[in-house]
Amino acid sequence: MTETDLNRTYMRFAHQFLEPYDSPDTPAIIGMQTRGVYIGKRIHSIIFDHLGIQPDFGVLDVTFYRDDFRSKLKIPEVKVTEIPFDLYNRDIILVDDVLYTGRTVRSAMDALMSYGRPRSIKFCCMIDRGHRELPVRADYTGMFVPTHSDEEVMVKVKELDDEDAVYVVKGRGADV
Amino acid sequence: MSEIPEKSFRFNQKHLLGLYHYSEEDIRYVLEQTKTFREVLERPVPKIPTLRDTTIVNLFYENSTRTRLSFELAQKRMGADVVNFSASTSSTRKGESLKDTIRNISSMKIDMVVVRHQSPGTPHFLTRCVDATIINAGDGAHEHPTQALLDMFTIQQIHPDLKGKKVAIIGDISHSRVVRSNIIGLKKLGAEVAVCGPKTLMPAFVDHLGVEVSYNLEEVLAWCDMAMALRIQLERIGAVTDLFPSLREYHELFGIKMHHLEKYPDFKVMHPGPINRGVEIESAVADSGRTVILDQVTNGLAVRMAILYLLSGGTRI
Numbered sequence: 171m172t173e174t175d176l177n178r179t180y181m182r183f184a185h186q187f188l189e190p191y192d193s194p195d196t197p198a199i200i201g202m203q204t205r206g207v208y209i210g211k212r213i214h215s216i217i218f219d220h221l222g223i224q225p226d227f228g229v230l231d232v233t234f235y236r237d238d239f240r241s242k243l244k245i246p247e248v249k250v251t252e253i254p255f256d257l258y259n260r261d262i263i264l265v266d267d268v269l270y271t272g273r274t275v276r277s278a279m280d281a282l283m284s285y286g287r288p289r290s291i292k293f294c295c296m297i298d299r300g301h302r303e304l305p306v307r308a309d310y311t312g313m314f315v316p317t318h319s320d321e322e323v324m325v326k327v328k329e330l331d332d333e334d335a336v337y338v339v340k341g342r343g344a345d346v
Numbered sequence: 347m348s349e350i351p352e353k354s355f356r357f358n359q360k361h362l363l364g365l366y367h368y369s370e371e372d373i374r375y376v377l378e379q380t381k382t383f384r385e386v387l388e389r390p391v392p393k394i395p396t397l398r399d400t401t402i403v404n405l406f407y408e409n410s411t412r413t414r415l416s417f418e419l420a421q422k423r424m425g426a427d428v429v430n431f432s433a434s435t436s437s438t439r440k441g442e443s444l445k446d447t448i449r450n451i452s453s454m455k456i457d458m459v460v461v462r463h464q465s466p467g468t469p470h471f472l473t474r475c476v477d478a479t480i481i482n483a484g485d486g487a488h489e490h491p492t493q494a495l496l497d498m499f500t501i502q503q504i505h506p507d508l509k510g511k512k513v514a515i516i517g518d519i520s521h522s523r524v525v526r527s528n529i530i531g532l533k534k535l536g537a538e539v540a541v542c543g544p545k546t547l548m549p550a551f552v553d554h555l556g557v558e559v560s561y562n563l564e565e566v567l568a569w570c571d572m573a574m575a576l577r578i579q580l581e582r583i584g585a586v587t588d589l590f591p592s593l594r595e596y597h598e599l600f601g602i603k604m605h606h607l608e609k610y611p612d613f614k615v616m617h618p619g620p621i622n623r624g625v626e627i628e629s630a631v632a633d634s635g636r637t638v639i640l641d642q643v644t645n646g647l648a649v650r651m652a653i654l655y656l657l658s659g660g661t662r663i
Contacts, residue, residue: 231382245357246659248655249382
């Protein structure tokens with residue numbers, strides 16, 4: 171996916187997010203560390219630019235809730251979690267870059283519950299690459315990309331990677 | 347393919363025996379991660395499931411309120427299974443040696459041991475007896491690393507960069523493990539340290555610690571950014587009158603009093619607890635806005651969570 175494709179998708183997400191809600195009862199957007207935060211922020215700013223609405227925005231790190239934290243070689247570095255509003259009875263939209271096994275989403279739901287009891291949680295991902303290991307699905311999907319498990323899907327964002335793009339890479343560490 | 351540049355630093359410690367064994371990067375990393383745990387403690391549900399498959403034994407051969415509670419709470423907040431052991435109510439009374447005790451406990455499949463013991467070096471000894479991760483919660487007059495880490499974290503909340511900051515440690519330097527860990531840690535992070543106290547409570551090796559030595563309280567208070575008062579440890583000193591004439595006189599000469607706070611408006615007062623009011627610090631000082639003693643306690647919880655987290659995760663190579 172190129173920058174133009176992605177911009178279109180960001181725009182679509184912005185409208186889809188608000189579609190079911192009557193303003194000002196807008197949903198809150200929570201981006202998941204690391205790429206999900208930037209994707210969420212992008213959608214957030216489109217909503218503001220076009221509609222003048224500023225939904226609540228939070229950042230979530232799920233490291234503590236992962237089920238594979240001990241099986242990895244490296245101790246995962248904990249990043250910031252910042253949810254500056256009350257989750258109680260809110261409609262939450264979680265944003266992440268890639269939906270794969272579904273384990274990250276599961277931990278994210280666990281994590282959110284420790285901040286309060288939201289009315290609903292929806293999930294938005296830029297790329298759904300299949301290979302689910304848990305009964306999880308996305309409510310909003312940028313693109314469905316069937317992949318092999320030895321491939322890697324990389325979503326790039328300008329803020330971190332100097333470009334907006336999505337790559338599917340064969341094997342780990344291969345050239346694009 | 348432009349990966350995010352992998353940081354070359356990797357936290358790769360198995361134990362926390364003392365800050366002596368931790369590099370400057372290790373210490374900075376622990377303090378950085380502690381911030382996240384401070385945030386966890388502010389949550390409506392301050393509980394995370396990270397250690398739910400971990401069993402920890404708290405092996406306390408010496409009395410403790412704060413450290414023990416703090417460790418236990420940290421462990422429970424992270425979902426670990428916790429067993430507590432205190433020497434006074436155990437088979438130690440029947441004459442079981444430390445080595446046999448730890449071997450027996452370890453046969454019950456324990457992942458981590460938090461140990462406090464009156465003999466310096468006990469945690470090192472335990473690493474040779476069992477496979478588990480050992481965390482030193484104070485060994486004699488040797489080290490008390492988590493206390494030093496929480497002190498450094500507390501100072502960092504006021505002075506984010508410790509480089510060049512001046513920390514005065516006042517009181518019983520020779521019997522204190524807190525002071526030793528603090529000197530090692532603070533110096534690794536580039537802070538300047540001065541110790542101050544009666545001559546009888548200065549260790550013979552004080553010149554080898556690489557710190558300023560002063561016998562004048564006013565002098566160090568005028569100099570420092572942070573003043574850390576140490577508890578006069580009556581249980582270690584034995585008969586008080588051997589080392590100084592009276593607690594009253596100690597307070598006169600080395601107790602931090604209200605008029606010091608007025609005269610030197612910049613420094614903040616720390617104390618590892620438990621406070622002897624009217625000895626190390628005047629009662630009114632303890633209740634004034636110039637102390638960070640209760641922050642130290644909260645930070646202690648966060649630091650211990652960070653240590654438990656970092657020592658339990660990943661597969662070491």
